[in-house]
Amino acid sequence: MKIYLAGHRGMVGGAILRELEARQRSGEEFEIVTRSHAQLDLTDAAAVRKFLQDESPDAVILAAAKVGGIHANNTYPADFIYENLMIEANVIHQAFEAGVGRLLFLGSSCIYPKQAPQPMEEDALLTGVLEATNEPYAIAKIAGIKLCESYNRQHGTDYRSVMPTNLYGPGDNFHPENSHVLPALIRRFHEAVRDGSGEVVIWGTGTPRREFLHVDDMAAASLFVLNLPLDQYKANTQPMLSHINVGCGEDTSILELARMVASVTGFEGNIIFDPSKPDGTMRKLMDVSKLRRMGWAPTISLEDGVEATYRWFLGNADTARI
Numbered sequence: 001m002k003i004y005l006a007g008h009r010g011m012v013g014g015a016i017l018r019e020l021e022a023r024q025r026s027g028e029e030f031e032i033v034t035r036s037h038a039q040l041d042l043t044d045a046a047a048v049r050k051f052l053q054d055e056s057p058d059a060v061i062l063a064a065a066k067v068g069g070i071h072a073n074n075t076y077p078a079d080f081i082y083e084n085l086m087i088e089a090n091v092i093h094q095a096f097e098a099g100v101g102r103l104l105f106l107g108s109s110c111i112y113p114k115q116a117p118q119p120m121e122e123d124a125l126l127t128g129v130l131e132a133t134n135e136p137y138a139i140a141k142i143a144g145i146k147l148c149e150s151y152n153r154q155h156g157t158d159y160r161s162v163m164p165t166n167l168y169g170p171g172d173n174f175h176p177e178n179s180h181v182l183p184a185l186i187r188r189f190h191e192a193v194r195d196g197s198g199e200v201v202i203w204g205t206g207t208p209r210r211e212f213l214h215v216d217d218m219a220a221a222s223l224f225v226l227n228l229p230l231d232q233y234k235a236n237t238q239p240m241l242s243h244i245n246v247g248c249g250e251d252t253s254i255l256e257l258a259r260m261v262a263s264v265t266g267f268e269g270n271i272i273f274d275p276s277k278p279d280g281t282m283r284k285l286m287d288v289s290k291l292r293r294m295g296w297a298p299t300i301s302l303e304d305g306v307e308a309t310y311r312w313f314l315g316n317a318d319t320a321r322i
């Protein structure tokens with residue numbers, strides 16, 4: 001059994017790699033193949049073809065993507081739609097061409113309509129207008145789901161998709177503008193404490209709600225879905241082999257999140273809002289009942305996860321993506 005893990009240097013791919021290596025250490029026998037972006041550009045169809053034909057893996061986990069928070073998505077829409085469409089089309093098509101029977105594609109909760117009923121069920125896909133700040137990225141992620149479904153329908157492959165909620169944890173991107181909210185706040189509150197600043201500015205109004213899942217839980221969920229027997233997977237995703245939500249089933253407002261990060265970092269000053277920055281979707285809570293019924297549930301609370309991520313940030317100041 002040989003698994004190609006695309007995106008192993010990223011936050012999610014890194015967590016999946018740690019989990020796979022732990023399973024190898026506990027006696028499971030399989031080979032893991034990885035390539036960094038510098039070694040293999042997944043937007044290059046010919047290079048992806050050659051790599052997959054040469055390696056001929058049994059399974060592929062597609063955790064490589066152009067990823068960023070609300071500002072990055074809103075500022076570089078062409079990069080987000082082009083790179084993600086190319087990566088997905090190349091990896092999924094060339095995996096099929098190389099005879100790969102099993103594949104796991106990672107999408108995102110932003111595939112659902114901006115006004116989808118909450119919590120958002122898998123069936124909400126393609127029922128309404130998308131959130132404007134990340135529509136190009138969401139369209140690419142929807143295309144990834146449809147690529148998997150289409151190869152399954154036409155060619156009988158077993159290509160599955162998981163739709164993660166907002167993720168965070170070790171290996172996250174802590175860039176001040178291009179990151180997601182949680183790493184951005186960890187860095188900003190940390191620097192405010194370090195610099196003795198009396199206030200921290202938060203984008204938007206603080207009222208949007210987000211559901212956060214620790215990346216180690218995401219890694220476990222990814223392998224759980226990939227390894228689920230086909231009849232169980234099909235029973236939960238009829239009529240086609242479609243996508244499954246991954247989340248914790250609870251959300252929090254950005255203000256509540258900011259207060260939590262303030263407390264973890266020891267910040268005691270004022271939290272100020274900048275309403276000139278976009279709020280994005282006001283709420284995107286996943287309905288995770290399908291995954292729960294299948295037998296998977298998260299294990300890391302938001303409080304514990306934020307504490308652990310802050311400790312990781314402090315311990316990896318030299319190498320963290322900032």
Ligand SMILES: NC(=O)C1=CN([C@@H]2O[C@H](COP(=O)(O)OP(=O)(O)OC[C@H]3O[C@@H](n4cnc5c(N)ncnc54)[C@H](OP(=O)(O)O)[C@@H]3O)[C@@H](O)[C@H]2O)C=CC1
Nearest residue numbers: 007009010011012036037041042064065067106108166167
């Ligand atoms: N972070 C989040 O909150 C969420 C993430 N997701 C999804 O999870 C997946 C992983 O995201 P995450 O780990 O956070 O992202 P990261 O940015 O941390 O990692 C992305 C990885 O993709 C690789 N990559 C990007 N472009 C290319 C390319 N052209 N060729 C080869 N490799 C490439 C990077 O390689 P390298 O390091 O070598 O440059 C990196 O390892 C993505 O599909 C994302 O959409 C879904 C929902 C929420």
Ligand SMILES: C[C@H]1O[C@H](OP(=O)(O)OP(=O)(O)OC[C@H]2O[C@@H](n3cnc4c(=O)[nH]c(N)nc43)[C@H](O)[C@@H]2O)[C@@H](O)[C@@H](O)C1=O
Nearest residue numbers: 069070073108110134179180181184203204208278279280
């Ligand atoms: C995972 C998901 O990530 C992106 O969507 P998003 O959920 O809107 O992600 P976000 O983490 O960037 O913001 C969440 C909320 O938080 C607020 N906010 C406050 N202060 C900061 C701040 O300092 N940085 C950021 N980034 N947001 C901030 C921000 O205004 C927003 O209201 C998608 O583009 C897409 O990539 C996707 O699928």
